Amino acid sequence: MNSWLTIDPDNQGNQHLLFYLFALATVVVIITAYGVRKKIPLTPLILLLFSTFLFSILGGKLFSFGFDEWLNILKTQQIPETRNKTILGYLIFGVIGFYLTRYLLKFKYPVGTAFAFAWPVGLIVTRLGCLTGGCCYGHVTDSVLGISYAKGSLAYNSQLFTGLIQPGQTVSLPVHPVPLYEIIFCVVLLFMLYTIYKKRILKHESSLFFLSITLYGFFRFFEEFIRPGQSGVLGLQKAQVISLLLFILSTGFVFIAEKYRKDKTESERSFTDINRYIFVLTGLLLLLISISNWLTFTELIFLQLLSYSALFITSINVIQTLKIKVAYALPSLMMFMAFLLMSQTLSTPLDSVFTSKKYFTIGAGGSYGKEEEICGGVNEYSAFGMNLEYTNEYKKDKKFSFGSQLYTINYDYANYLGFTPYLKWDSRYIGGKLGINLSNLESEYKGSEIVPSLALRIGPENIFFVDAHYADYLPGELPAFQAGLGVGFRNHPGNRIRIGISESGLYLNPRLMLNENFSLDPFLAYSTATNYQLALRIHYTFYEK
Template identity: 25%
Template sequence: MPLFATLLLPSPEGHHYYTTCYVAAFAVQLALLLWAGYRRGYPLQTWLVLIAASTLAFIVGTKLLALPANAWPALLQHGTWPDTTARSVLGGGLGFGVVVLLLRRWLGFGWHVADAFAMPFCAGLVVQCVGCLLTGCCFGEVTDSAWGITYAAGSIPYIFQQQQGLLEMGATHSLALHPTQLYTLVLCAGTGLVLWLTRHRRWPAGSWALLQAGLLVLGRLVIEFWREPAGEPVGATFITLGGIRMMQLQWLLLPYTIFLLGVWGLFVYHARTVNSTPEVPPRNQPVRNLLVVVVLLVGTLLLPAGALTQPELVVVKVVLLVVVLLATTTVLQGAMATRRAGLPLAAAAVVLLFTNQVPADSTRAYFSFTPGFISGAYDQDINGGGGGGSCSSPAYRVGYYHKYQAVGGDFAYTRPSVRTTGRVSYGVGLWGGNEYISAQPLTPGGPFLTANPKDGRRFSLLDINPYIQRDRIRASGFGYGIRLGVHIGTLAHLGDPDASGSDGLQTLAAVPEATIWLGVRRTLFVQGDYAVGPLGVGNPTGRIALGSGLGSTWSRQLLAGVALAEHDPTKGMAFLSASVPLGNTGLWAEPYGATNFGRHHQVAMRLQYRLSKKH
């Protein structure tokens, strides 16, 4: 009796096991790839470009190889993508390999870059195998072994066995099957373990990639002996050669396995007599990065409708958008010529235009991604010492001159309220940048000198900002909203006479965030807030303002009022901020500016993109 016969795997009906694990697999792989690139010293922009290109090629490759032969004429002649969910990881591997070979030299990478993908790819496959197991795809043949698994009614194996007449009427579960998905999971995990155990070997560049591919292909060849042919989208027809009966796919994998492991063996043998060449990280080349991004976007736009699912679009788009933002930041910092600034800005618009958007004032749930930047400047006039008594220190006065800038963004999920008209948002922001602080001694009681010394120091800024926001609207239009959160990290460095450091600066590590508004959003409302979003980093700012939705509840917003932040001699600034949709592009521009018309000012710009949640 099968070991798991009484522990039925759940039916996928009403669940999204495959999609959830599919996205999670890419997330795990991306995180590990970023870590691998960091360890190897790869420039982030260039590394993300290669990751995005190879990911897109992998996704498209998994589908192209699995297309049935009768679907190709309609695809080539009319651009009609067939209605099929079949995928083959082998096609993904081929697409990935071709793109890495094409872009490796153009982006400045050596052959070592292939090894950087090896272990993260195995980890992603392990996660995806969980989705295959729960969904029931890639299932095995019927077995009476002790480790067989069964599936509930409505699953893919159950429906297949029902169509084949293998199940009795009213059967509650399928016959026991070989858990080929678990076999594959063990194969991928074992391959990753082998790569980790051999990571310090003095092998030539590309050896680990060859070993990984060879082991995975060999394992796939063996696992196919227990896989149900109906669950194999590629080469499932049996062929007998020399008395050996295998599927077409297995006959193709056999020489490929010999080739991969044979070349790996030659590499390792050759390494015994020749010293391996150390890896040299590539230089960051923003123009080449953006050209590749534009090519990827054009290629994506040319794909037939339905070629990429919504989760796949999100995976590719997030990576491409980060690349464009980093390149745009490079432009703004002066690393590129001003005349090229239009290229990344145009690319940013194209990145966000090739999927469906959320309409204005939508009542649907949606995810939002709001990248941007903030910069500001302020002065501090710090007095210390003095006082009475024999132990008092002499009076002193120091002027601090702060300039800061940060880039980052917010990721949030917004849904309609369940019981009342309104909405609830859950989000987290991540911002990073630097603060330049210069200081000079001043005469106590004398004028505050505003000439900035040039011997300042640069400090890093980091802000992690989780928050929750609730908005309520009554039938009359009157409503209110509350937002609560916290900023944690290295938020600012303030002059403080009681600071323990020799530079007289106190690091600000945590700041609360709060917002409350009250009124009719479509016409006029009052809002007070403190440290909202990027205003919590650099110089935490509070605001008191009047606002209007300009005839809209959520689509547009205009705020004007007084902003209060650290500055001497006065803390107040006039500010103006807005959130307006850019036509029908699905983008919202969110500019913000505050100034005392002197040395105290803040400027921020964000672009919000909304992605509808599919039901």
């Protein structure tokens, strides 16, 4: 049997991962563009997207397990790690995450149409990766559409194991191009959905989405007859059982939506509750932290980017909502300073009349280092993080801040995720910070998932001060302990140099103000060739007018 196409897949899976990541990003872009076009508030929309994808990826993994694997899971009460995934699990758990978050946010804007068109486009991109990667294939066929895969592919190895081909053969027997069938189906599905949408055949905004699920469930049920797999309930494969459930449930949703539900008016949709945003975001971040070890690198990176976006946009919304009018912004007299401490005299610019300031600062940072354990082992790690902080400078040299940071650490070849909300208070001679690190990183100094984030400064920051920090360093928690002294430059506000000791050795940490808004914050700590850290933080400040 000859095939019209032979594919030599990337056996490392990198090609498929790129298609997978691009498919996820494509869905996000389509739905976000739809929301902007329809003037849907961005904060609940991004939270809805974050929740939908988080639940989808979780469901795609959970539904990849077979009947026997689930029996073992129930027996051992442990879920094994897996790189497998199925679109059926994506759809089921995605719908659960979508409607749960929609209910919690009281989100009434119509976005079902956007999801109806977005997910088939994402599936097309994913199946292109499956086609070239060889991860999905059908039974052996003599059809003119049959394709072959080169030596080393999943199809080739499966046929070699079952004796269909001999070890010396260079390509597999032709198989049904299942990903190509799904691509063709999705193209036809998009055309059908567009026709139904333009002719206003369906009344409710969610009906089009559930119709797309109905049609895919119908298609997937029959497609499974040409896919390899084990029989389960009533002689049907697991995917066929799930497809039947999808078909029945989504058809019921369409019927109920069209017969009994009505679209909300615009006045009913204009609802904002910042407390709900914070509650939902916190819950989603905690869920992401709890399952991060179970995710692939691609999935973790994608969800991290979504979580950063949700954190940033929600934080801005909080700042705008909680804007406080400070009535006691007292102007101070212009002061002339001629002498500094230690009986040194420097030329000092005149201080202007003080005016209260409100601003928020966005920061990003990355670090790389090695940590030597007590037992002699050496762990290599890298980290990346972002933070957003709001500051109210209500008196001269007195300010109050609150913020949060989100970071990821690759520690000893495993990925960990952390989230740290915190409060800060600063005056001229003393300052402090109190926060909580929530993560699944475990090291010598940390035996649980919750660790305090602490900092204390004594002395004026623009002249001379001593300070100490514990688990308080963007981008992450390493090194855990720092203590030292610092010198500020009064003629150049904001610039300072810190030196001291840390778990990574002696450190040098200058802060360089490039202008009023932009600063660089490099960090170098060194003890030995197996215990050091290099890091760089960047901050940008936005002042309220």
